[in-house]
Amino acid sequence: MSQNHADYSEKRDFIRMRVDTDVTLIHAEQVIAAVCLDLSSSGMQVQAAKTFQVGDNLSVSIDSDHPSLKGLHATTQVVWIADQPQGQQKLGLKILAMS
Template sequence: MSFHDQQYSEKRDYMRMQVQATAVMKLPELGETLAVQCHDLSSQGMQATSELAVAPGTAVEVSIPSPNPHLPGLEAKGSVVRCSEDEAGRHILGVQFDSLG
């Protein structure tokens, strides 16, 4: 059975993994670097929480270190596509990756 033949509650062409990892998010256009909590990760993007709001359309560079010293961490470039505030006042960021590596 292929990936697309399997039954999933979500109709995406890529799998998302639930993770709890601290990521470094650089905002090159603004000269800022944020520590964010990554909650959801796929080859196409991620969802993370931040203490600061980041406007949709903002270019980002994301780095998630590997817990295994023998495996590389994740390095990606992309942009924020969504920013909303949760009930605790944290900002939920949706990031779409343009490139990995």
């Protein structure tokens, strides 16, 4: 776990909801499938099979299975990283803007 993760974890002022849902990340025009582990009004924790760096900006899309609910589309920034087995990473993403 990086030092950034320890610093950022102390700033949690928002309730996190566990979601375990598929998401699409877009970084440098590359589309990456990932899983959103939890979500709050200010950020999310995502697991991906690609390496990112703290400070990277990612577009995130979560599709809705319900016709009456719009999916989530956000611009985010990586604020912490935890390396996982087999080249995966858990990412702490701060939501910068929603569209």
